[in-house]
Amino acid sequence: MINRISRTQYYLMIPNLLYGKAIGITAGVITRIIGADVWSCMLIGFIIGTAAIALMTYVSSKFPTLNILDYSELLVGKWITKVLALVLCIFFAYAYTTSANVITLHIQEYFLRETPFWLISFAYTLLCMYGLLLGIEVCVRFSLFGFLSSLLLNFLMLAGTFGDFDYKRLLPIMQTGVVNNIINSVYLFPDIAMAVLPIGFLYPLLNNKQKSIRLSIGAMVIGTLLIIVWPIFEVAVMSPETMQQYTVVCMQQIRNAQITKYMPRFELIMVTFFVFGVFIQAAIMFYCSVYSFKKLSGIKKDWQIIIPFTAILSYWTYVNGIDHNKYIISLADPWSQICAAFCLGLPLLLLMLYKIRNCNQVTKFTAVGLFTLIIGLTLTYYTYFKDESLSVNSNCHDSMPQINYTLKP
Amino acid sequence: MKPKAIYKNNSDNQEHLKRVLGNSLDVIYRLFNISAFRNSEAMLVYIKTLIDDQTISQQILKPLISEMPLANERSFIKKFDYIAWVTEKGIFAANVQRLTSWQEVLDYLLSGNTLLFINGCSDCLAIYTKTNESRDLQEPSTESEVRGSRDGFVENIEKNIMLIRNRIKESGLRFENMVIGKKTKTSVVLVYIKNLVDEALLKEVRTRLERISIDGVLESAYLEELIEDAPLSPFKQIKNTERPDKACSAILEGRIVILTDNTPTALLVPTMFWEILQSPGDYYERYYVATFIRWIRIIALFISTSISSMYIMLTAYHQEMIPTALAMHIAAGRENVPFPAVVEALFMEIVFEVLKESGLRMPRPIGNAVSIVGALVIGEAAVRAGLIGDIMVITIALSSIASFALPAYGMINSIRLLRFPLIMLTAMLGLFGYLAGIMAIVLHLLSLRSFGVPFLAPVNPLNKSIMKDIFIRSPWWAMSTRPSDYHVSDTNRQSPNAMPQPSKKNSDLKAAESRRKTTKKKVGGGL
């Protein structure tokens, strides 16, 4: 069997990688910060993400048959690559837990309230394990079904909430200012990193690599269109204040949807269609983590890594998701910033290394050092010196009400 | 001590054969003299039950005994090739073969040939005398169609080959023979069109068939199980059919048909999953009807695997999804039922499976009455007795019968069984269990290949140009290319732009039209 993904599957995989978390959980996170501007903020985030994905595809296309760890070995040497592999392994493992917790949160909060949380996270991780044991191409082939079901879900949501669409709740556009929108788009980066970084691993599997940058950009545009409908409708149907209350906003949206008298809320159908897309996200995160570890340790057989990882990751998913509020807060700070650093920094770093690959060691080290310093400083500035009023926990933005019951007269 | 060569002496040969074959009552040794060879002795050995008597007397004995021309005296001095003389000038039989070793002798004898031993000759002649008796060509009972040819494959492989040859008169049509099975020595024939089929696929099929070492092949199903890609999967990766038109359409698409002696079932390789929705009758009806029926089959496929799970999921876990009036009705109907929904579902599924199996095996005279009574009474009485709720009966009846809407009985039979794990998963974890089950099944389907062709092609990997025959049945004038998934070398089936339309320039038609108009004017007027 040849390990190949066709162009269509690659093209449809990227929207799937973005879809799951962005419509519900990320929308909630961003609304709590900037209110009704959530859709313009996400749009800006997606535009930056398109640039990131184009960059990553460009870097990967310079080494068509090698994945990211192999060609960084060519660029920087074996031991730094091992460090990178370790870092990526842990990064993807955490990304897997955030992605898996999307589903476990949906299911646990709305459907299976009594079932123990460890069971749901274990069952889901088992499913991902089965997919990976069959091979990553099988999971990527799943992307057609994931894409179709996301389309169908979008359509159903539009049909069910169209009557309640009140465009006045969206106005005025960009009410918090353009600069604010750009800065707060960092909260979209956990999703974008999940689309950009696996390209390093999956690009060699593509069977026809011509015009791949155009392919990636097109896929990202499709993904944006699919996703951006949700924040727009969520703000218009429920108001931004209602959105701020809820952990999982997309479920609340779909609970308000009604198609005819006989289908009053179809959260069951929503989760059915939703799981197909999110599964691909989780499976690819799992795969990247396993593959990084494989590169790190040199073990030849896949299943020897996958099965211990299943146990570890299911426990980690349980630990991360058991306190729902902490999970949402941890998604915002500092995970978003870390993802932004990886998503924007890693392709840039690799591009820079590629350009200077023929220079001597000293230049290389200086360049890498400078780069890491810049990224580190930006992160530190952002984490410690940013505007306090734009924090997720404070809810103290000017025109948004503070949800504090004693204030109302 | 087993001599490899044939004895020159007839009685030695007879003794040897009697030792090997024993005293079976149908092995006949017919001794006679050939007058043209100066009355040298000859022996015919044949197995009476396999041959046609007339052939022996008319085509072998008669010419040898009386009509063969005399050989020249001089040729007897040198080493005379009796068998060559007999073959060229003696026997009237159409199909002869010269044999030199004992293994060949036994093979040919047991396959229905008559052996001619001539005293003094160390070779023997095998003459094909097998009868072609088999049952009449009739439409297969499990694959009947409203419109279409009414002949079907039979047990005799020669007749099957004739049915295919009748339909495809192409010079590239090849029938490759292989013998499989140590004790049954069944002949297995690969049928394909030489310029169309993919060479790599052919090689693969040959390799897999040659790898089989089994003592007997009684039905083509043995072969099926031994050459599959994923033998542990519940999905069948090789399609079987008893209809010659289905087999021929597969050959025309560039696939390979495997015919087996003594079975009417032909195997078609490679297969895609979507063939479960296709039947030959689709192509003989109007395409709107065929498309509609395809969609009904898709719904039936879904129903047969999922409806019991959905019932359990909606009533036991997620009651908020049911419309309010229906929810109250179901609740009232289940008021006196002692069992939980899962037990109801499993109990009724098992009862229906028992009914189905017993219906299959029941002797014909008793069959009809008992099966109708069984189904109705059990359903109605169980509800009345309070064992199950009334909606359960509908659910189970639907799920049992829906699987028969799909034309390929063999393929759907094992998919039906997936119902049970889905019910168990749904009962344990509600919606999440059901989704996990469905996803595991889909993942499994995505990883299957049938002889190198992805099982879910052309939906996955997506190939829009050949999707004309999966969910809709395109009219014949639109299907101008062959499915390229089978890697055929020539994909043009017919010329493009083949949609029929009335001809614009036909002057005869126009003349007829104008003639009709003028006659109307004469006759016309009011009533």
Place this chain on the structure above:
Amino acid sequence: MRVPKVTAITLLLTFLIFSSCGCWDLREINDIGFVIGVGFDKDVNSDKYIVTAQISKGRSGQQEKDSESILVLSSEGTTIFEAIRNMAKISSKRIMWAHNEVIIIGESLARDDITGVLDFLTHNMELRMRAWIAVSKGDAKQYLVQKAGMEGIPAMSINNLFRYSKINGQALPTNLIKIYADYLNSSNQLLIAGLILENNNHTGDNKNNTGDNTSNKNPELQTNTNQIQLLGAAVFKGRRMVGWLSPGETNGVAWMQNQVDDSIVVIPQPQTVSKKMTVEIKETKVDISPVISTGYPSFTLTVSAKGNIVEEDAPSDMDIEQYKQAAEKAAEALIKENIELALNKIQQEYRSDVLGFGNLIKIANFNNWKDIENDWEDIFPVVPVEVSVQVDILSSTLYHQPLKSPKKADAKND
């Protein structure tokens, strides 16, 4: 061959683990009581919530003739959730809220503090946000025990009252989505539909005083002819109810919110002013836009409607065009009067921005809004609103001209 073996062992283990643990969320459908309507009250003496639930008993074909279709349970507790858990003391089935259609808030609770109810209704996943919500005059409990309407379950009748409230024109179809969004909004105040239980003397007959209105089989025995009516609205300020709007005022609010399709306007006839005629309203367009200038904002409210004359109470010999024009003027005047009446009451008496004017300013000019946001409560009562109504009467339904007096003798007396 290792992978199939490992997969098989994993599957077996999975199955064993899952099947031996038990199904936690499994609830058989016949163990569940579906709540169709719920009412919340507050006992002002003991400060406890009283929750009344109308639960459907579910009838199959055989049982339909005999028993009642609903069971009403009521219990109390210091919080709403506690009250509901206390209901488990008396309920033989597990209560399920997913099919709840109607939420009735008793006046006592509304005048006290609505937060507890709204939080309960939106905090939990079982309840629907599309349920209708209303404030009842008096206690909510009596509305749930009252036999109502033609449906088997009374709460479904109330559901249908909401669905057809636009025809009435004197009620508002409020659902929980809008109410919750308004509650969380910084400037909007709540306006919830009102339910009234009144003795409507024109139904049934008063001859036999035998019990109350519970039997559908002998309608002639009906005596207590209380009917639940969806009429009026309750105005809130902050978290408390401050008063009622009369049906006429609610009609004005309905006009402002464009909820009057298919409703009627009853106006005096052009020729005989003491008699009335009815105009049915078809297409309405309402536009409220703020006019921002320095100083106070003001609003212009433009209503345009199309209507048909459906009824005339007295004959008239006017020409149809003049008739229509006169009717249009009368309709415009009446609608304007209703709207101004409503505005007056809301602005002057209740001083509460239930109409969303603050939001409109915010949309039009965000910076301006930020300046006046904190003083909006004082600004709103004095904000001038200019109302202009335009009615266009299209036809007189099936008539080509107004009904003329048929008898010559009558025409002299008119």
